[in-house]
Amino acid sequence: MQKDLAFMYSITVPEVYLCLYNEENGIWIHKMKKGASNKMKGYREAYKKAFPYTIPVLTGYIFIGVAFGVMFAEKGYSFLWAALMSILVYAGSGQYLAVNFFVPGISIFQVVFMTLMVNIRHVFYGISLLERFNGMGKKKWYMIFSLTDETYSLLCTTKIPEGIDEGKFLFAIASLDQVYWVAGSIIGAVAGSVLPFNSEGIDFAMTALFVVIFIEQWLDKKNRIPEIIGVAAAFIGLQIFGASRFVLPSMLLIVMILFVSKKQLQKEVNLSCQ
Numbered sequence: 001m002q003k004d005l006a007f008m009y010s011i012t013v014p015e016v017y018l019c020l021y022n023e024e025n026g027i028w029i030h031k032m033k034k035g036a037s038n039k040m041k042g043y044r045e046a047y048k049k050a051f052p053y054t055i056p057v058l059t060g061y062i063f064i065g066v067a068f069g070v071m072f073a074e075k076g077y078s079f080l081w082a083a084l085m086s087i088l089v090y091a092g093s094g095q096y097l098a099v100n101f102f103v104p105g106i107s108i109f110q111v112v113f114m115t116l117m118v119n120i121r122h123v124f125y126g127i128s129l130l131e132r133f134n135g136m137g138k139k140k141w142y143m144i145f146s147l148t149d150e151t152y153s154l155l156c157t158t159k160i161p162e163g164i165d166e167g168k169f170l171f172a173i174a175s176l177d178q179v180y181w182v183a184g185s186i187i188g189a190v191a192g193s194v195l196p197f198n199s200e201g202i203d204f205a206m207t208a209l210f211v212v213i214f215i216e217q218w219l220d221k222k223n224r225i226p227e228i229i230g231v232a233a234a235f236i237g238l239q240i241f242g243a244s245r246f247v248l249p250s251m252l253l254i255v256m257i258l259f260v261s262k263k264q265l266q267k268e269v270n271l272s273c274q
Contacts, residue, residue: 050172065184067205073192082189086182117251136167146174
């Protein structure tokens with residue numbers, strides 16, 4: 001009977017464990033099969049190689065995540081909700097935006113529209129990485145979900161180390177980045193709930209991060225057409241609608257221009273990720 005159970009168990013999970021019963025000692029022996037062992041080792045190596053590349057994101061996400069957590073705690077929500085939101089939503093600017101929506105009088109249309117406008121850039125991110133993600137099996141769904149500005153930058157600029165599987169390496173980068181964000185959110189939410197904080201101006205942390213990303217992209221690229229479009233659209237919107245109302249019109253103008261010129265811009269994006 002014990003041998004039968006051992007056989008059934010090894011058939012049930014053939015890719016993970018080989019289970020044997022030692023009649024002499026009367027104990028079960030669980031041995032990880034060679035294929036599964038090599039697979040896990042491949043992930044360990046991928047994470048070891050990926051971690052140094054993600055250190056800049058670690059330093060940024062911890063502090064930006066802490067700022068989000070503090071803002072979230074000020075609304076009276078538990079750190080568990082902050083953690084859950086960072087795990088399931090995982091959209092830095094979108095989460096900062098969402099905190100301001102936790103007030104009466106905000107319609108679902110406003111929430112959806114603002115979130116779409118803030119994250120419309122991800123359409124272009126995703127298109128440029130479709131081919132790489134298609135070869136990653138089930139992991140591609142997580143890769144699509146976890147595609148932030150900083151992760152996109154790393155995926156496009158980081159060379160795959162020799163001897164490391166590309167899919168596992170990219171997955172390691174994306175998952176490490178999310179861990180940093182979730183950790184920062186929890187730290188900030190816990191600190192904000194037990195310590196007195198004056199959070200005035202703390203939401204500027206996300207704006208500062210985008211300014212840094214913009215400067216890095218400006219210095220790194222030879223073709224700066226997308227950046228020029230963004231600055232010009234914001235300036236036009238500011239002049240026409242004023243400081244309190246220019247954001248949405250400027251975003252709409254940017255989206256319209258980008259879609260009109262998407263073919264040319266797509267070539268530039270594809271070249272940057274090759």
